[in-house]
Amino acid sequence: MDPDFAKLDAYLDETDADGYLIDADSTDSDQYYLAGFDAPDPFLTLYDGETHLLFPRSLEFGRAKRESRADSVERYVDFDHAELVEEHGTEGAVSHVLAGFLDSYGVHSVAVPPRFPLRTADGLRDRGVEVTPDTDGVITEIRATKTDEEIEHVRAAQRANEAAMAAAEELLRTASVADEGHLWFDAAPLTSERVKEEIEVTLLRHGCSLDETIVACGSDAADPHDRGSGPLTAGEPVIVDIFPRDKTTKYHADMTRTFCKGEPTETVAEWYDLTERAMDAAFEALEPGATGEDVHDAVCDVYEAAGEPTLRSDDRAETGFIHSTGHGVGLDVHELPRLSPSGGELEPGHVVTIEPGLYDPEVGGIRIEDIAVVTEDGYENLTDYEVSLVV
Amino acid sequence: MDPDFAKLDAYLDETDADGYLIDADSTDSDQYYLAGFDAPDPFLTLYDGETHLLFPRSLEFGRAKRESRADSVERYVDFDHAELVEEHGTEGAVSHVLAGFLDSYGVHSVAVPPRFPLRTADGLRDRGVEVTPDTDGVITEIRATKTDEEIEHVRAAQRANEAAMAAAEELLRTASVADEGHLWFDAAPLTSERVKEEIEVTLLRHGCSLDETIVACGSDAADPHDRGSGPLTAGEPVIVDIFPRDKTTKYHADMTRTFCKGEPTETVAEWYDLTERAMDAAFEALEPGATGEDVHDAVCDVYEAAGEPTLRSDDRAETGFIHSTGHGVGLDVHELPRLSPSGGELEPGHVVTIEPGLYDPEVGGIRIEDIAVVTEDGYENLTDYEVSLVV
Structure with a gap:
């Protein structure tokens, strides 16, 4: 199924956000709907007119390239993950990888669902990314x-x-x-x-x-x-x-x-x-x-x-x-x-x-x-x- | 089962937080473990040495009083919900209710799981509550x-x-x-x-x-x-x-x-x-x-x-x-x-x-x-x- 994201485009225009970001596994229905991909572990989906997926590990990478409707599929290793772990430790590296991922699409402000994970949000805010939770979740509204x-x-x-x-x-x-x-x-x-x-x-x-x-x-x-x-x-x-x-x-x-x-x-x-x-x-x-x-x-x-x-x-x-x-x-x-x-x-x-x-x-x-x-x-x-x- | 929360007490001492707070439904295993209660819709669990549950509506209230091991079970209506909705609107009222709930236990700073919902956290921070996500989730660590x-x-x-x-x-x-x-x-x-x-x-x-x-x-x-x-x-x-x-x-x-x-x-x-x-x-x-x-x-x-x-x-x-x-x-x-x-x-x-x-x-x-x-x-x-x- 190809959802109609005109409402999402309008929402991004209205809120003046560069993109919409979800960090969840696909038991989160907004994630499943936006990514068009089913995975048991959390991954990131960025929508900026196109859909981009980011996976922590390689495990889901091949299947996501084959099965998802995303325009691009990438992994942490595609954003200097090993070097960033050496510099900032395993946990500290994550926000740098994510900010690098967003930056590669020119995205510096994101709207996110109300239940977006706090730690990811705080990490992105520390890297200078603007992160704004919406009320009911615009994807949830579209799904209605x-x-x-x-x-x-x-x-x-x-x-x-x-x-x-x-x-x-x-x-x-x-x-x-x-x-x-x-x-x-x-x-x-x-x-x-x-x-x-x-x-x-x-x-x-x-x-x-x-x-x-x-x-x-x-x-x-x-x-x-x-x-x-x-x-x-x-x-x-x-x-x-x-x-x-x-x-x-x-x-x-x-x-x-x-x-x-x-x-x-x-x-x-x-x-x-x-x-x-x-x-x-x-x-x-x-x-x-x-x-x-x-x-x-x-x-x-x-x-x-x-x-x-x-x-x-x-x-x-x-x-x-x-x-x-x-x-x-x-x-x-x-x-x-x-x-x-x-x-x-x-x-x-x-x-x-x-x-x-x-x-x-x-x-x-x-x-x-x-x-x-x-x-x-x-x-x-x-x-x-x-x-x-x-x- | 009665989990041993000595590690959680130690964690709160270490991090100098007044309490540990979870906002999730019980498909979140940390929530199920801490609250000792199974509910399909999100609710709040506050641990401050004792365990306190807060439900948006009355639906789960009676069952929670009977089945959970919590020391107290309350609802939004117990914290002036109707008045706060009139003053701040349905969405705006939530953070006021939550802050009132925390305040009633003298809790002004909370540690939360890494995937704690951003909107709840931002709302509490707006009310002056300190909200700090932990790394792996101390409850997740205890559950191991x-x-x-x-x-x-x-x-x-x-x-x-x-x-x-x-x-x-x-x-x-x-x-x-x-x-x-x-x-x-x-x-x-x-x-x-x-x-x-x-x-x-x-x-x-x-x-x-x-x-x-x-x-x-x-x-x-x-x-x-x-x-x-x-x-x-x-x-x-x-x-x-x-x-x-x-x-x-x-x-x-x-x-x-x-x-x-x-x-x-x-x-x-x-x-x-x-x-x-x-x-x-x-x-x-x-x-x-x-x-x-x-x-x-x-x-x-x-x-x-x-x-x-x-x-x-x-x-x-x-x-x-x-x-x-x-x-x-x-x-x-x-x-x-x-x-x-x-x-x-x-x-x-x-x-x-x-x-x-x-x-x-x-x-x-x-x-x-x-x-x-x-x-x-x-x-x-x-x-x-x-x-x-x-x-």
Whole structure:
């Protein structure tokens, strides 16, 4: 994929910086996006209209020349590294090598991402280079708007996600209910861990990987970031939140369903209906020109009208709707734009989750999450999975 | 696990800093180690003899209070966040909140990791806080020396690793050889991707995850970081490098074997024997008091005596032994200590890989890698897997 760096050119013009500089390994998605290269150890990417890579060692050099879209690929040894180590020591040499690299392109001031490494910045500043961190990260902002190719990558990951969700739902459906309501499968208690394993193996078979997945029941589910553990129980909502990454394209999908084996309590059933309504309200608000805050407000309106606490009504709330409505999804599973009080204007090509939910340790948790892309005249929901509580 | 922070106390005394500060999510292993808490979004950890966590939002607050070993857990709202946003805007408020948080513990100067985010540092400096990045990261240095519990975590991950390697080897062994030497399995060409899937599913079934694995044949294998792709061929060396992470403990293992289906060429057979000898030489040098450089030199000596290029003899070498001899393994798959020209003194409790190898696009690649722990009187090899080329 060839990203459109017109916005980056404009940013450099505006900020009067000679170049944009990233120092990170490619698990930093800005680095992967700008360099077009995947490497496990940190390297430098300088953008000054062209893209230049600098590697500490030779290890990635040959592959970077073959695989990256960079206009030039160099190593520390190309900038008198050995001599500089003798003069300044191993650590001291680095800032001299980096300044030499920048100078060779006539770059004396750089804009950098907000999380640019301090030590590198201090070293460059000591060598007289101006280093200015930007706010959200202009590359992160550029990445928020997806090309058609990127949207297809998310769509493909979402198909794998649906296969994994179906495998999880099927496990819950075929489980039997033993004493004290514990679910039972294959002559053993059905645990969160067992369902996660099924999800993960299904994703692997579909070319996706993931670090984490959430299968949380009972009071575990009352904490939106609890991954869940132990035996699952009938009559309690089980939150299944899956956010796989396609191993080839590196793009993510994200979806949550909440299931209840057997009859839910009245409160859980009410919360589920309310959350479906909150979701509908969010989708009604989702269109280009609206802000992420508008979409978030639509969800808060529904919950607050029903008497549920939200962080909007009480910024210390620990029960109720205690997270934002959604986030961008792409190379990172959490990226721009934000569907939250600080969410800015939405644009066609933004890929976002809509994920209202309610939480209380006394009740458990409910969350429903779809993934959608903002289009010229509204949105397209990329999710193809039934919204239904009881299995 | 309760880490021993005596070294951190000593470091703060030496550097005359009031505290040590990390701003990162818990995929940053220093953060995970210091905070004792796993969270997907960035948060702050301040160590000043006690450990204090600060979260932007409420989302992780309850779980952090329950799960982390921190002495205190706070949120932005606990430091007049709303008022500061009104006064300074969303972005501007952050440095005021952070400075207020530090001030509440009487902290006015902090040491930080070398990759501490620049924007946070600049914000704190603007508020009059002294921020000094350290060189390798003192927490990273502390993490290099493992407790017995951590060594058991690595050992357990290595058992899973051996099961996955056996599954990969078994696939290669049972494959048949079709036209033009292509390997064939289950009525389809046996590819790198198919072997990786087998490895990954085996690891998942053993409670481990991994982002990447290397199954590289032919010229792919000549690049030490190429993950490999496409059909595998008889008579060519296949590098299988597996570095799983235990999902529960988060500790890694790391092992490489090189296999050849059928008869290798004379060069490949010679390279393999030479690499076994280089490995033996490295292990002979591995003991407390020796340096990482000594161990690396032992490997270079063997290769150079046999006329193979190394980065020691030519820092621009692109064939031969073109990486370092090994690295520490723990929460990160690559961590301190280094077994390289810049490798310092080895200590009991250091867990390291020994992984000599030779590479040339004309020949392919050979690498053999074990993982071992430095002990009081030498080392213990944690690897239990035969070293043998032909399958």
